[in-house]
Every structure is written in structure tokens, then in C-alpha cells.
Amino acid sequence: MATDVHGSVTDEEEEIGAVGLRKEQRAVRAASGAAVQVDGLVRAFGGRAVLDELQLDIQTGEFVALLGRSGCGKSTLLKVLAGLDRDIEGEVLVPRRKAVAFQAPRLMPWKRVWRNVLLGLPGRPERDTAVRALEEVGLGHRVDAWPKTLSGGEAQRASLARALVREPDLLLLDEPFGALDALTRIKAQQLVAELWQERGCAVLLVTHDVEEALLLADRALVMEDGRIAYETTVDLPRPREISDPGFGALRARLLERLGVAGAQSTAPAHSPADSSTDRAAEAA
Amino acid sequence: MVPVSGRRRVVPRWVRRTVGPVALVVLWQVLSATGVLEGDILASPGTIAATAGDLVSDGTLPSAMLVSLQRVAVGLVLGGVAGVVLALVSGLSRLGEDLVDATVQMLRSIPWVGVIPLFIIWLGIGEAPKIALISLGVAFHLYLNVYAGIRGVDAQLVEAGTSLGLSRWGLIRHVVLPGALPGAMTGLRYSLATAWLALVFGEQVNADDGLGFLMNQAREFFRTDVIVVCLVVYAILGLIADFLVRTLERLLLQWRPTFTGQ
Numbered sequence: 001m002a003t004d005v006h007g008s009v010t011d012e013e014e015e016i017g018a019v020g021l022r023k024e025q026r027a028v029r030a031a032s033g034a035a036v037q038v039d040g041l042v043r044a045f046g047g048r049a050v051l052d053e054l055q056l057d058i059q060t061g062e063f064v065a066l067l068g069r070s071g072c073g074k075s076t077l078l079k080v081l082a083g084l085d086r087d088i089e090g091e092v093l094v095p096r097r098k099a100v101a102f103q104a105p106r107l108m109p110w111k112r113v114w115r116n117v118l119l120g121l122p123g124r125p126e127r128d129t130a131v132r133a134l135e136e137v138g139l140g141h142r143v144d145a146w147p148k149t150l151s152g153g154e155a156q157r158a159s160l161a162r163a164l165v166r167e168p169d170l171l172l173l174d175e176p177f178g179a180l181d182a183l184t185r186i187k188a189q190q191l192v193a194e195l196w197q198e199r200g201c202a203v204l205l206v207t208h209d210v211e212e213a214l215l216l217a218d219r220a221l222v223m224e225d226g227r228i229a230y231e232t233t234v235d236l237p238r239p240r241e242i243s244d245p246g247f248g249a250l251r252a253r254l255l256e257r258l259g260v261a262g263a264q265s266t267a268p269a270h271s272p273a274d275s276s277t278d279r280a281a282e283a284a
Numbered sequence: 285m286v287p288v289s290g291r292r293r294v295v296p297r298w299v300r301r302t303v304g305p306v307a308l309v310v311l312w313q314v315l316s317a318t319g320v321l322e323g324d325i326l327a328s329p330g331t332i333a334a335t336a337g338d339l340v341s342d343g344t345l346p347s348a349m350l351v352s353l354q355r356v357a358v359g360l361v362l363g364g365v366a367g368v369v370l371a372l373v374s375g376l377s378r379l380g381e382d383l384v385d386a387t388v389q390m391l392r393s394i395p396w397v398g399v400i401p402l403f404i405i406w407l408g409i410g411e412a413p414k415i416a417l418i419s420l421g422v423a424f425h426l427y428l429n430v431y432a433g434i435r436g437v438d439a440q441l442v443e444a445g446t447s448l449g450l451s452r453w454g455l456i457r458h459v460v461l462p463g464a465l466p467g468a469m470t471g472l473r474y475s476l477a478t479a480w481l482a483l484v485f486g487e488q489v490n491a492d493d494g495l496g497f498l499m500n501q502a503r504e505f506f507r508t509d510v511i512v513v514c515l516v517v518y519a520i521l522g523l524i525a526d527f528l529v530r531t532l533e534r535l536l537l538q539w540r541p542t543f544t545g546q
């Protein structure tokens with residue numbers, strides 16, 4: 001069952017509750033099928049609507065990639081879903097348990113890595129909880145490090161561990177790989193894919209990288225003029241390969257939607273056997 | 285072929301850096317010994333050293349130091365508490381900011397040493413005006429730096445803390461205050477320097493004990509040797525205080541890469 005973040009806040013009324021209760025809630029959500037329901041969402045800055053009657057549904061356990069030009073409002077949407085921006089109109093239903101990883105790792109420099117991971121968890125979490133989460137992202141050897149001594153990739157993984165240790169039903173990722181070098185980025189993407197498959201939480205990944213979207217997501221959205229202007233299901237077998245014949249066609253189509261001219265030339269010819277489906281979301 | 289380490293054997297740097305000061309002291313001693321520099325103008329280094337020995341052995345200097353140190357300590361504690369509390373009030377709440385910060389920024393343009401006459405009228409000539417002056421200087425510097433530190437905390441970290449579910453108090457405790465600590469340490473360093481300065485000024489006012497009293501008394505009798513000894517003591521105490529703050533910084537700010545060294 002999703003929690004209400006309707007306009008001004010009416011969130012936080014739900015019990016964090018015991019695990020059993022959470023399972024029950026999960027079951028309810030699975031029945032209704034939606035982890036996120038957004039309807040008629042408007043967010044304006046100084047009279048300019050950055051999000052304009054936006055509509056969005058994300059299914060439980062679904063991995064959704066959100067593409068769009070820089071400045072089109074992706075981060076704004078993510079902040080609303082994270083409950084960090086309550087200055088909105090419209091209806092927004094999100095799970096109570098959600099976690100965010102930002103483009104910059106945003107670790108508290110004055111707390112050792114493991115304390116960063118546990119920060120904000122209810123109760124008195126054990127150090128072991130953090131160690132396990134850090135091992136999961138391959139950072140078991142940096143548990144006691146100061147954040148400023150981590151490399152970019154390590155810091156980003158620590159940030160991911162901090163998000164995952166919250167056992168979120170919705171994981172919000174805002175261009176988390178944007179600042180990483182190519183090799184580190186590939187590893188981080190694989191890690192996210194693995195973790196998502198283990199956890200089964202819904203993921204909204206904001207990215208400007210079409211290939212990244214196609215490697216990871218069940219569905220890719222393109223945002224334009226403050227709403228979801230286009231969406232396509234990414235029906236490629238996992239683990240995904242860039243060399244997959246369906247991949248090029250999808251990439252070409254998305255790049256075209258994003259207004260990148262001439263990008264199609266690199267893509268293989270569109271085959272009618274292409275397993276992906278697409279549907280343009282009606283802009284009401 | 286030229287060897288890579290074509291460096292000639294040079295005199296170590298610290299030796300070179302000692303040459304100047306030593307030469308100056310030697311010159312000073314020579315000038316005093318030849319009578320060019322009279323004792324009434326400036327005592328010779330030898331005389332000063334002997335006087336220092338006397339002042340220490342007859343207990344005058346240690347007891348004067350103790351009195352002065354006590355003044356600094358009390359002023360530091362009072363001013364420190366006041367400065368930090370005011371900075372927290374105006375750093376952490378809008379209302380506090382409007383009430384406190386505007387006032388402090390207005391008073392800021394007044395040279396704080398200039399309030400000595402007022403303090404004497406209000407508080408007499410005992411311990412109170414001296415301690416008040418030290419407290420005032422300390423409070424000002426701490427306030428400005430702690431307040432700036434709090435306001436300078438990265439908004440992105442605050443947002444991250446919020447997304448992690450931290451309450452308002454949790455944010456203050458885990459994000460805002462630690463983030464303001466480097467600024468607070470800078471403030472502490474400035475305010476210690478200020479405290480010594482305030483002590484020197486304050487002790488010129490009718491002190492009947494302490495280092496300032498020793499200096500005033502020496503002035504009456506043209507004892508330049510005693511005056512120089514007191515100046516050296518002020519300097520040494522200042523250096524010790526600075527060393528203590530640096531040690532504290534290394535302990536508290538070890539998360540900063542710049543402090544991992546040595």
C-alpha cells in the first residue's frame with residue numbers, strides 16, 4: 001500500500017511496523033501492483049511549471065529508467081518521490097520505505113563509512129548490519145575508512161549500501177553513475193542489476209545515458225515539457241548485451257525521441273521480430 | 285653524463301633559518317655591552333636572561349602568570365559559552381537569526397578594545413572589567429565563525445540526511461554541528477589570540493597582580509628587562525595555546541584529509 005504525499009504532507013502516518021506487517025503491506029501492494037502512483041503532479045518554480053500534470057506509475061519490483069534532457073525536471077521529480085520536496089500539487093503515492101542515491105555520493109565526511117551506512121536507521125542498528133551491506137557492494141575492506149579517502153567508485157558504492165540497508169520498496173537513483181569513469185561505471189551498473197534482482201524492489205533510475213537505461217530497465221521513460229512524453233518497454237533478455245539485435249533499434253528510437261539527430265546510423269536495422277513494444281504516452 | 289643528484293651538500297634549512305635571529309641577538313648584546321644601547325632604552329639579552337631567572341626563582345613570575353592565566357581561562361569559558369550559544373540560536377533558527385545576528389552584526393563595527401572605559405565605569409577596576417573584555421573578544425570571534433560554519437554546511441548533505449530519515453534534531457546532531465566544527469575550530473584559534481590581546485589591554489587597567497601589573501610596575505622604574513621578560517612570556521603562552529588548539533583540531537577533525545599528515 002502506497003503512502004500519501006498528497007500536496008502538503010500527509011505522509012508518515014503509516015507504522016514502520018514489524019517485518020510481518022511489512023510483508024502484508026507488500027502483498028497488498030503486489031495485489032494492487034503499484035509501487036508508485038503519480039497523478040496530475042505539478043511543481044512550479046517561480047511560476048514556471050517544471051513538472052506539469054505529470055502522470056507516472058511504477059509497478060512493484062519494476063525497474064524504470066527515466067531519460068530526458070538536462071534541466072527537464074528529472075531530479076525535481078525524483079525529489080518529490082523521495083518526499084524531499086512537498087511543495088507540490090497533485091497526487092503522489094509512494095511506499096513508506098524508500099531510499100535515494102544521488103549523483104554525488106553525499107556521504108557525511110565526518111562519519112566513518114560504516115556509520116554513514118547506518119545513519120538515520122531506526123533503533124540501535126549493529127555495526128554488523130553495515131558490514132554486511134558494505135560487503136554486498138564489495139566494500140567490506142573499507143568499512144572503517146573516512147569517506148574522503150574513498151575513490152569515486154567506492155564512495156558511490158558506499159552510498160548505494162547506505163540506500164540498500166534501508167531495505168527500500170522503492171529505490172531512487174539520480175544519475176548515480178554519471179561521475180564515474182567508464183570502467184567503474186560498467187561495474188557499478190552490473191552491481192545495481194544484481195542487487196535489484198536479489199532485492200526485487202522497484203527502482204527509478206534517472207539517467208542521461210540511453211545505453212545504461214536499456215541495460216538495466218524494464219521500461220524506459222522520456223521526459224519532456226514537464227511530463228512523461230514517451231515510454232517503451234525494454235523487452236530484452238537478461239543479462240543484457242549491447243550487441244543484442246533488439247538493443248540497437250531501441251537505442252535509435254530513444255535517441256531520436258531525445259532529439260539526437262543522426263544517431264540512428266550506428267544502430268542495426270530494425271527487425272520486425274523485435275520483441276520490444278512501445279507506446280507513446282498520451283500527453284493529455 | 286650528469287649525475288641526477290647533482291646537488292651540492294648544503295647547510296640544512298633550519299640552520300640557515302636560525303642564523304638571522306641569532307645574529308640579531310648577538311648584535312643586540314654587542315651594542316648593549318659597548319654602551320651604544322642604554323639599559324633604560326632596552327636591556328641587554330644577558331641582563332634579560334638573568335632577570336628572568338631571578339623572577340622565576342623568587343616566585344614573582346610564576347604567581348603573576350597564574351593570575352593572568354586564570355583571567356584568560358575564565359574569560360575564555362564565559363565568552364566561549366556565550367559565543368557558541370548565541371551562534372547556535374541564530375544559526376539553527378530563523379527567529380534567532382533575526383533577533384541575534386542583526387544585533388551582533390551591528391555591534392561588530394565597534395572596536396571591542398574601545399569599550400574599556402565603559403567597562404571600567406560599569407564594573408570598576410577589579411577583575412570584572414578584565415574578564416569582561418576577554419569574554420567579549422572571545423565571544424565575538426566564536427560567534428562569527430560558528431555561525432558562518434553552521435550556515436555554510438552543505439545543503440546537499442542536509443538533503444541527504446533528510447532522505448535518510450533523520451529528524452530535525454538528528455540533522456543538527458549528525459550533519460549541521462559536525463559540519464560547523466571546522467569553522468568553530470578556526471573561531472577558537474582566533475578567539476584565543478584575541479584573549480591574549482584582551483588580557484594585555486585589560487591588565488594595563490589598574491591591575492595589582494598578573495603579568496600586566498608586572499609590566500606596569502617595571503615601566504615606573506624603567507626596568508626594560510622585566511618588560512621584555514613579560515613580553516616573552518606572553519608570546520610563549522600564546523604559542524602554547526595555539527599548539528593546544530592545533531592538537532585539538534587534529535583530534536576532532538581527523539576526517540579531513542589535510543589533517544591526516546605527520
Ligand SMILES: Nc1ncnc2c1ncn2[C@@H]1O[C@H](COP(=O)(O)OP(=O)(O)O)[C@@H](O)[C@H]1O
Pocket residue numbers: 045050068069070071072073074075076077
Ligand atoms: N530549487 C529550485 N529553484 C528554482 N528552480 C529550480 C530549482 N530546482 C530545479 N529548478 C529548475 O527546474 C528545472 C529542472 O531541474 P532538474 O530537475 O534539476 O533537471 P534535471 O532533469 O537535469 O535533473 C531546471 O530548469 C532548474 O533550473
Ligand SMILES: [Mg+2]
Pocket residue numbers: 074075076174
Ligand atoms: Mg538532475
